[in-house]
Amino acid sequence: MKDKQKKPDAKINDERAGILHPEQPLDEDNRDTALRPRSLAEFMGQAAMKENLSVFIRAAKERGESLDHLFLTGPPGLGKTTLAQVVAHELRADFRVTSAPALEKPKDLAGLLTTLTEKTVFFIDEIHRLKPAIEEMLYIAMEDYELDWIIGQGPSARSIRIPIQPFTLVGATTKAGNVSSPLISRFGITCRFSFYEQADMEAIVRRSAGILNIAIESDAAALLARSARGTPRVVNRLLRRVRDFAQVLPAGTAAGGSQLITTEIVAESLSRLEIDSLGLEKYDREILKLIINRYGGGPVGAETLAISIGESVDTLEDYYEPYLIQAGLIQRTPRGRMVTALAYEYLGVKPLNPRSEAGGLFAD
Ligand code: ADP
Numbered sequence: 001m002k003d004k005q006k007k008p009d010a011k012i013n014d015e016r017a018g019i020l021h022p023e024q025p026l027d028e029d030n031r032d033t034a035l036r037p038r039s040l041a042e043f044m045g046q047a048a049m050k051e052n053l054s055v056f057i058r059a060a061k062e063r064g065e066s067l068d069h070l071f072l073t074g075p076p077g078l079g080k081t082t083l084a085q086v087v088a089h090e091l092r093a094d095f096r097v098t099s100a101p102a103l104e105k106p107k108d109l110a111g112l113l114t115t116l117t118e119k120t121v122f123f124i125d126e127i128h129r130l131k132p133a134i135e136e137m138l139y140i141a142m143e144d145y146e147l148d149w150i151i152g153q154g155p156s157a158r159s160i161r162i163p164i165q166p167f168t169l170v171g172a173t174t175k176a177g178n179v180s181s182p183l184i185s186r187f188g189i190t191c192r193f194s195f196y197e198q199a200d201m202e203a204i205v206r207r208s209a210g211i212l213n214i215a216i217e218s219d220a221a222a223l224l225a226r227s228a229r230g231t232p233r234v235v236n237r238l239l240r241r242v243r244d245f246a247q248v249l250p251a252g253t254a255a256g257g258s259q260l261i262t263t264e265i266v267a268e269s270l271s272r273l274e275i276d277s278l279g280l281e282k283y284d285r286e287i288l289k290l291i292i293n294r295y296g297g298g299p300v301g302a303e304t305l306a307i308s309i310g311e312s313v314d315t316l317e318d319y320y321e322p323y324l325i326q327a328g329l330i331q332r333t334p335r336g337r338m339v340t341a342l343a344y345e346y347l348g349v350k351p352l353n354p355r356s357e358a359g360g361l362f363a364d
Contacts, residue, residue: 035208035236036082043079043086044207044232045200049191053083056189057090066119066166067091069142069186071127073176074193075322077233080172081123083191087170088121099125100134109134110149113141118165127171128178135183142169142186174318195230195326198222204232205239209261214243216261223266229279229323238275245269278327278346283309287320288329288347291339297351299336 037043040054060067067087072080081097088095094117103109103124116122124130130138140148147162171187173179184190196204205221208214216224216239224242228235246265274282290308291298306316321337324330329343344351 034211037079037086037207038089040086040090042207043083044203045196046079046191046193049193053087053189053191054090057087061091066093067121067168068188069169069171071176071179071184071187071190072170072172072193073190074174075195075231076174076318077231078193078195079232080193081125082232084121084123084170084172087168091119091121091168093117093168094120095123096120097123097125100127100129100131103130103134106133106137109137109141110147113147113164113167114162116165116167118167120165120167121170122167123170123172125172126174127183128173128175130183135180138169139182139186195323196232197230198225201225201228201230201232201235204235208236208239212239212243214239214261215259217263220261220263220266223263223270223277227266227270227275227277227279230326231323234279238270238273241273242266242269245272279323280327284320284324285347287316287324288339288343291330291337292344292347292349292351297344298330298338299333300338301336305337 040050040057043050057067070084070087072083074080084097085095096112096116098112112122137148140146141164144161145164145166147164148159149162150157150159152158169187171179171183176184176192202218202221202225205216205225209216209221224238225235228238242261242265245268246259246261270276276285287305287309291300291305294300294308295304302313302316302321306313309316311320321330321332325332327342328340329346330337330339341351
């Protein structure tokens with residue numbers, strides 16, 4: 001893996017750290033634990049994944065065993081942490097959470113593992129960023145429920161095995177491709193998150209609005225759901241912002257003075273936030289324009305593109321790209337990123353270079 005991507009450079013530009021950036025949980029996301037589903041029944045969408053998981057959970061419970069280790073992959077804000085908590089709840093097991101960058105030394109991991117109670121769901125976020133020595137320790141812990149601990153130094157050093165309680169490791173990552181195969185092979189269950197369908201996003205809006213005591217018309221909920229990049233964290237943030245506009249803007253202005261959130265209020269709020277009906281924000285549009293204007297529609301490499309937009313490669317790859325690809329506006333080719341014909345249509349510009357169109361010479 002390129003070192004550049006490993007640095008804690010995933011931090012996004014302050015100016016851009018906003019409601020649409022699901023990779024950076026905001027304080028209010030953390031405070032609003034009420035919105036986080038607790039049980040599988042409350043966890044919306046991802047139906048096939050949920051159904052399989054409920055079978056595995058039931059089977060493990062019936063056998064009185066800990067659940068097999070679980071690998072969760074997908075873009076930020078789609079519910080990986082939430083699902084890990086839900087699994088712990090369904091198993092009636094304890095939940096412990098850490099993230100790979102927080103585990104500096106093997107003793108950090110050992111300290112956690114030795115205090116786990118039986119069947120604990122142990123969540124490690126950003127598991128693609130584990131240091132090699134810690135990863136090695138995890139292999140043995142996952143397979144044998146033991147710690148391999150070296151005592152002493154030099155020639156007198158010896159390793160002892162310390163038993164730990166059987167537990168379920170839940171490893172989450174936005175970059176499955178950067179996780180080593182020995183680690184991946186030790187997970188018995190893999191769940192791949194995809195962006196949520198419109199109907200599921202609407203269900204999330206209705207559920208969150210109910211919890212936050214917000215009255216919202218069904219068309220307004222649909223518009224909000226459509227504008228949130230298929231991402232629950234984003235839709236919850238947008239809902240709060242729309243509530244702010246409705247509450248504070250004076251009655252008589254498009255968004256203000258109403259107890260009930262209408263489509264008009266949502267539309268006005270979105271336009272004030274510079275979010276369009278596809279859920280794209282200013283910087284998404286800038287990326288598309290940049291590829292077109294500076295790189296003739298592409299292909300352009302991720303690093304060059306990231307530098308041009310002043311973001312880290314991580315932010316580009318984890319946040320902007322997956323949704324732009326899902327929306328059919330850019331595509332990844334072996335030679336770099338290219339905009340598609342749809343992107344030209346979306347921006348209302350004509351392709352100058354016929355090769356730049358989707359399905360052109362450089363397409364996959
Ligand atoms: P990730 O760990 O993938 O970045 P989180 O699990 O932190 O994402 O989810 C972000 C927020 O989105 C949660 O706080 C929760 O409120 C909401 N959320 C996620 N998944 C769902 C879901 N399936 N149904 C309802 N709300 C969800």
